[in-house]
Amino acid sequence: MRIELNVNGTLHEIEVEPRTTLLDCLRDLLDLKGAHAGCEHGVCGACTVLFDGVAVRSCLMFAAQAAGTPITTIEGVTPGPGELSPIQDAFCETHGTQCGYCTPAMVLVAHALLADNPEPTRDQIVEAISGNICRCTGYAQIVEAIALAAERMRGANRPRSLSK
Amino acid sequence: MKAAPFEYSRAADIDEACAWLAADDSARVIAGGQTLVPMMVMRLARPTRLIDINRIAALSYIRNDGDGVAIGATTRQCVVERDALVAAQVPLLARAIPNIGHAATRARGTIGGSLANADPAAELPLIAITLDAVLSYRAGEETAEIPAREFFIGPMITTLPAGGCLTGVRFSVWQGEKIGVGFHEVNARRSDFAFVSAAAQVELGADGKCKRIAIGVGAATDFPMRLDSAEQQLTGSTLDAKEVDAAVREALADIDALADLHASAEYRRRAAINLASRAVADAVSHAQGKKAQRNADAH
Ligand code: FES
Ligand code: FES
Numbered sequence: 001m002r003i004e005l006n007v008n009g010t011l012h013e014i015e016v017e018p019r020t021t022l023l024d025c026l027r028d029l030l031d032l033k034g035a036h037a038g039c040e041h042g043v044c045g046a047c048t049v050l051f052d053g054v055a056v057r058s059c060l061m062f063a064a065q066a067a068g069t070p071i072t073t074i075e076g077v078t079p080g081p082g083e084l085s086p087i088q089d090a091f092c093e094t095h096g097t098q099c100g101y102c103t104p105a106m107v108l109v110a111h112a113l114l115a116d117n118p119e120p121t122r123d124q125i126v127e128a129i130s131g132n133i134c135r136c137t138g139y140a141q142i143v144e145a146i147a148l149a150a151e152r153m154r155g156a157n158r159p160r161s162l163s164k
Numbered sequence: 165m166k167a168a169p170f171e172y173s174r175a176a177d178i179d180e181a182c183a184w185l186a187a188d189d190s191a192r193v194i195a196g197g198q199t200l201v202p203m204m205v206m207r208l209a210r211p212t213r214l215i216d217i218n219r220i221a222a223l224s225y226i227r228n229d230g231d232g233v234a235i236g237a238t239t240r241q242c243v244v245e246r247d248a249l250v251a252a253q254v255p256l257l258a259r260a261i262p263n264i265g266h267a268a269t270r271a272r273g274t275i276g277g278s279l280a281n282a283d284p285a286a287e288l289p290l291i292a293i294t295l296d297a298v299l300s301y302r303a304g305e306e307t308a309e310i311p312a313r314e315f316f317i318g319p320m321i322t323t324l325p326a327g328g329c330l331t332g333v334r335f336s337v338w339q340g341e342k343i344g345v346g347f348h349e350v351n352a353r354r355s356d357f358a359f360v361s362a363a364a365q366v367e368l369g370a371d372g373k374c375k376r377i378a379i380g381v382g383a384a385t386d387f388p389m390r391l392d393s394a395e396q397q398l399t400g401s402t403l404d405a406k407e408v409d410a411a412v413r414e415a416l417a418d419i420d421a422l423a424d425l426h427a428s429a430e431y432r433r434r435a436a437i438n439l440a441s442r443a444v445a446d447a448v449s450h451a452q453g454k455k456a457q458r459n460a461d462a463h
Pocket of ligand 2 (some may be wrong): 097098099101134135137138
């Protein structure tokens with residue numbers, strides 16, 4: 001069937017089988033390999049994308065269902081080619097990435113969290129990433145990365161007199 | 165991990181969805197898909213046609229409905245989780261929802277989907293049974309209602325007729341000054357399926373005694389159960405810990421508890437007694453105006 005997908009602000013008209021998951025469609029048809037295929041049945045979170053700004057598992061949705069809703073993948077969060085988002089920067093600085101398998105999903109979860117709650121507590125960060133498995137188990141640095149990014153993003157666009 | 169081929173149709177309204185369902189025996193409704201899609205990719209489910217009801221706007225609502233709160237079948241769990249009306253009027257539901265899966269699955273998972281799926285360990289069937297919710301469905305041209313206690317009859321088995329589509333659920337609201345709720349579950353990791361879960365809602369009278377109580381236990385048996393005998397014994401009592409423990413223990417004495425790799429029948433029965441007692445204790449302190457405790461059962 002022919003569907004139109006809105007991914008990272010670009011409309012793609014593509015031919016998919018109804019059984020093609022959004023994950024396979026992003027990876028194989030649109031060549032967006034940042035959404036990782038881990039368990040493919042909803043357990044690991046590696047396939048997370050933002051569906052209308054909300055973190056969801058792309059392996060638990062068929063591409064046909066996603067038609068008509070804006071989707072953001074990790075490829076869509078950078079401000080420009082060769083640049084990193086503040087959250088990605090923070091992941092680099094705090095060593096929030098080891099093998100990198102879980103990273104795109106963790107970064108997207110952090111994006112959704114911080115868009116909703118610019119000042120999350122440590123517990124809220126832990127809760128937000130609780131559905132995502134990091135097989136390298138670098139959770140402490142991931143939590144640190146998200147806290148650092150939150151702090152920086154709060155500081156941005158504020159007059160210096162207001163920043164601590 | 166790829167589903168078997170099927171045809172996909174997105175229904176514009178409930179009439180269309182029901183007409184398609186009636187026309188094809190092996191068609192299935194897809195709502196949030198957070199259970200159905202894994203079943204399909206593992207080929208445990210092989211529907212020939214998926215009827216997508218996600219975009220039927222009329223099935224997504226939370227509204228005051230006389231002395232109850234009505235929730236549409238495709239209302240997302242995350243929406244109910246954050247809803248002020250639910251928090252105020254159906255606090256037990258609000259209390260249980262954060263325990264369903266995790267944020268990313270609650271973002272897609274629906275109220276009706278979880279009820280229709282009827283997993284014995286799922287939170288929503290437990291809450292529906294504990295609060296005597298009433299489910300409504302469409303089958304062909306007919307609309308009908310079923311009380312939750314008649315809807316769930318086995319693990320993943322309900323009395324929804326073939327070709328039926330759940331349309332909503334209605335929770336009656338307990339009126340009264342001093343209402344309190346409690347919910348506990350134990351699982352390997354937070355967000356996993358519960359080995360045992362328990363929910364309680366109490367109303368205390370002006371004298372501090374129990375005017376009304378509902379206690380439910382999930383995941384221990386083929387479908388969530390109510391502790392009817394304990395409720396009867398405890399109504400009118402002061403709900404002190406000893407009394408509650410004895411009543412709950414007796415109500416759970418002869419249950420046919422599930423056993424699997426994760427938890428033996430004996431463990432489930434024991435945990436059910438403890439969790440149900442704790443849920444009642446929490447509900448009492450909540451009704452007395454003390455701060456409700458957070459779920460800290462795991463491990
Ligand atoms: S690949 Fe989607 S949750 Fe694991
Ligand atoms: S960095 Fe390796 S899985 Fe998380």
